Amino acid sequence: MENLIPLIILFPLLGVIINGLWGYRLGRRIVGLIGPGVVALSFLVSIVVVLGLNGLEGEHKQFTVTLFEWIRAGNFVIPLQFLVDPLSGLMLLIVTGIGFLIHIYSVGYMADDVGYARFFTYLNLFIVSMLILVLGANYLLLFMGWELVGLCSFLLISFWFTNTEYASAGRKAFVVNRIGDFGFALGIMLIFVTFGSLNFADVFTKSETLAVGAPVVTTITLLLFVGAIGKSAQIPLYVWLPDAMAGPTPVSALIHAATMVTAGVYMIARSHVLYDHAPTTQAIVAVVGTATALFAALIALTQTDIKKVLAYSTVSQLGYMVLGVGAGAYTAGVFHLYTHAFFKALLFLGAGSVMHSLGGEQDMRNMGGLLKYIRTTGITFILGGLALAGIFPFAGFWSKDEILASAFNHGGLYQVLWAIGVLTAGLTAFYTLRQVGLVFFGEERWRTALAPAGAGAGHGAPVTAPTIPPAAVQAPVASAPAPAPAMPPTQPPATTASPTELAPGEKPRRPRPGQAAPVEPTIPPAPSAAAEPPAAAPTQPPTESAPGEKPRRPRPGQTLAASVPTTPSISEPAPTPSEPAPSESAGEKPRRPRPGQANVAANTPIEPVSSPAPVGQPETPVQPASHVEPSVAETAGDKPRRPRPGQASDPSTLPTKPETVGQTTHETHTEHAAPAHGATAHDAGGHGHGGHGFSGEPHESPPNMTVPLVILMLGAVAAGWANIPGVSPLLEHWLEPVFGAHEVEVIASPVTLALVSLAAAVIGALLGMMMYDVPLFVVRLPRLTPPRLAGLYEASLNKFYVDEIYDRLFVQPFGRLADWFWQAVDKSVIDGLVNGIAGGFRSLSGVFRQVQTGYVRNYALWMLVGVVVLIFWFFYQ
Amino acid sequence: MSLLLFGILAVIALITAALMVTARNLVHAVLMMVANFGTVAIMYITLSAPFVAVVQVAVYAGAIMVLFLFVVMLLGEQQLSFDEPFAGQRMAAGVLGLLLAIMLLVTLFTASPAVLQTGLTAEQIGRENAQRVGELLYTQYLLPFEATSILLLIAMVGAVVLAKRRLL
Amino acid sequence: MDVPIQYYGLLSALLFSMGVAGVLLRRNIIIVFMSIELMFNAANLLFVAFARHQNGLDGQVFVFFVMTVAAAEVAVGLALVMALFRSKQTTDVDDASTLKG
Missing domain, CATH: 1.20.120.1200 (NADH-ubiquinone/plastoquinone oxidoreductase chain 6, subunit NuoJ)
Incomplete structure (x- = not known):
């Protein structure tokens, strides 16, 4: 059985080698077979090993296999040794099992990406790294895996590295993680100094002799926890995780939700003997975990990017796990890790599927009502959401409740943490249901928000553009049905020239689509159409002039062309387009694609004639846009994730101010389009993801994407039943050899505690449902934000300005310090030294070069001098 | 005589x-x-x-x-021509040559070279001279001999390459 | 064995010095070359004289090697002379001074 253990790592390693070296020659089919295949093999072997483990008894429930001695330097001996015990066995199954599903999903999701083979190479490498992390039998191997997963995370976040912003997101993750790893490395060194070994078994045995609360153990555990803070995204180092959403969605699911980020929790659970000896550290761990859970949940409340909500939710749930292990409830922490892996992977993959169906759209304000179009995704997503929300009887309920109960029973400070945890559970339920409501229920905002051609083309962003024939083709194909004569003049090169910009940056400023769509059918058709053309057409000339000047800005003209093909689908109810309403709103906010206008274009084939005429009138509507736009567009392009001071003023120049948003509740219930910020966040992830353009109707993803969803859904529903206290404490029993039987004094009945946290979750969920159009309840609450809370809303939307604070506190000062070193130290001292030496030799050589006459006879003379001196030396010294 | x-x-x-x-x-x-x-x-x-x-x-x-x-x-x-473009070349050559000559001569006339006991007389050396030299060449000095042959080959190739009108 | 070894030494030294003088003072590259050969020759003479003096043969073997090397050197050297003449139209060593610093 021991002999099988190396195979678990070797299979994915084989995949890395094959896909990495010959991936591009093998072709997509084979790469897509090898990538998931090796993980499947690894999963099967893991099952065999874990089954074998199950056959063993009690304390002996572990396999150890030593391959060879890796390092030997004096008494520093590190064998390459793997350990499978119940804890790492569980992690094995999670990593390979969920990893396998996500691989399968990726086959469909990444199908059109150029970096297909590279993606699977990285993904397999990640599995290898994670397995090393989990299986390592000493801290150094753990650290090696720890760093390797960090590397993979970096590689995959910046997978679309041609996009500067994604690349810098990867770098941010890497740097922030290094801060944590520094502490971790120090901790490991201290362990070696203290115990003379890094082997888990030795360290834990020797640590038993230390007194509880001994300073050295506290120091060690604190340092290790610093590592966990970085890897598991706790306050204050969580900032990298939301940015990590720049990577492809399967990566977000696999690395940044299900496996890697839980490494910190795993490490603490693995080192539980040490933590048990350091109550101070435990308290700190628990407090940090709880604070993270609450803080991230507060941010998640207002995010508008579908992946960002999940990212903050992940941070929050990791906070729960950390609270669990901090409270000494290792089983509970690991239990939550295990259930979370299912439902969060499910939610991320579901989100990916939603984005897939909308051609890469990530802004939830542009979704809505999707349930009936993508039923499988929708149902699985909702069930996953319920699991996350902690609703009985789904997985999240059991594990979260167990953490909270453990915290409560711990007494003292932990009861405060419990209260916060319960509050957070309510928040979690609220934002989860808010997300479900925004995405799957309510109005179909995408109809107007995403003009098909524009979205399709815009989606095929820089990176993926070459790979996506469908998307590229889409624009021309879509425009084909439109009246041919009208097209060229309106839209000369714009459709293809800069389609990228259209989709992402602009959404926020778009007038609420809800207004237009419903109104349309009610308007009487034909006669007005004849009168309309002059009114609508004039908007075009200015837009035509726009493209050249501001490439980043979406040109109304472009949207116009883009919307032409959709017109039929939009105006389905009333075949003849309705002009008045749209054109009015068009006057106010020119950047929205106006269906009506599209029709005008279609109706009036002789575009050039009408366009030059009434220029004066449209001037007004277009003007404000061109004023506001450039700055926003620029920020969007540069640093979307970090609103700069200047940007803060943007909202005020916009037609609608953020404050007014808070106060006035929009009838349409569209989430308010935040300051440029929300938009940019959206921009960040908007394009780039593999695949299809939005073709006017959301479509369900292919089976290799939905099947993993269904399987994960089963997990999300049922995984929690593995550890129902008093009924089926399977997991607790399974992990007992590792953690021992913790007998905690029970203060309150578990049922009471469960009811309290369930009540919080249900209240949160109900509020979310009622405010965000989930049609389960007749009561619909307005999405009212009291004026006094507007500031809080704003703060949450801007992630409490943590990034800005860090920028001020660390990035900028260090930047200035680096500048100082550069200018004062490097340029003057170091360069001076180097250049000085070089200059000295140069002038010296200027003297010596005079010796070189270039005349052979002169050289011969010097030779003779040498001969004479030598003879003299030899014979007459 | x-x-x-x-x-x-x-x-x-x-x-x-x-x-x-x-x-x-x-x-x-x-x-x-x-x-x-x-x-x-x-x-x-x-x-x-x-x-x-x-x-x-x-x-x-x-x-x-x-x-x-x-x-x-x-x-x-x-x-x-015998023009000397370099000032001091002749002077330096003369002085150095003189120094060299003095030192060589002093060495020559003060040193008393030892006579090795090779077991051969002058006559023996002179008789069958080629045979003896050949024996030495192909036994004791075989390696330098072979090295010399390679040197000659290289010199030959080098000379051909250098004397060719257009270098490779 | 009538001639003292010193005489040979003297002769060899004089020939050698003439060779040195030729290298140092003549500007024609072929003369320079021949002067070098003269120095080889002087050295060879001393080798043979000492071989005789010590009743050995190794000196003669050495001369053999020197001659081989000299032959090789002449072959390459004269090729160089040809190359120099071809590129500079001269046999004056002072005209080839591109090594000047």
């Missing part, structure tokens, strides 16, 4: 050498060099080294002289 012979040969050698070094005509210089080498070859015979003497004649008077003449003819007749 042998001292007299040595004296005559030495004088001839010195004169030819001096004429060679100071020649204004290249062909004359080459001829003087050959004469000098021939004289030295005779001296080798008196030193009971007939093999070396024959090689000297064959290689120097034969091959090398022909080579020199060939080049001289190829480059054409030219009168050589």
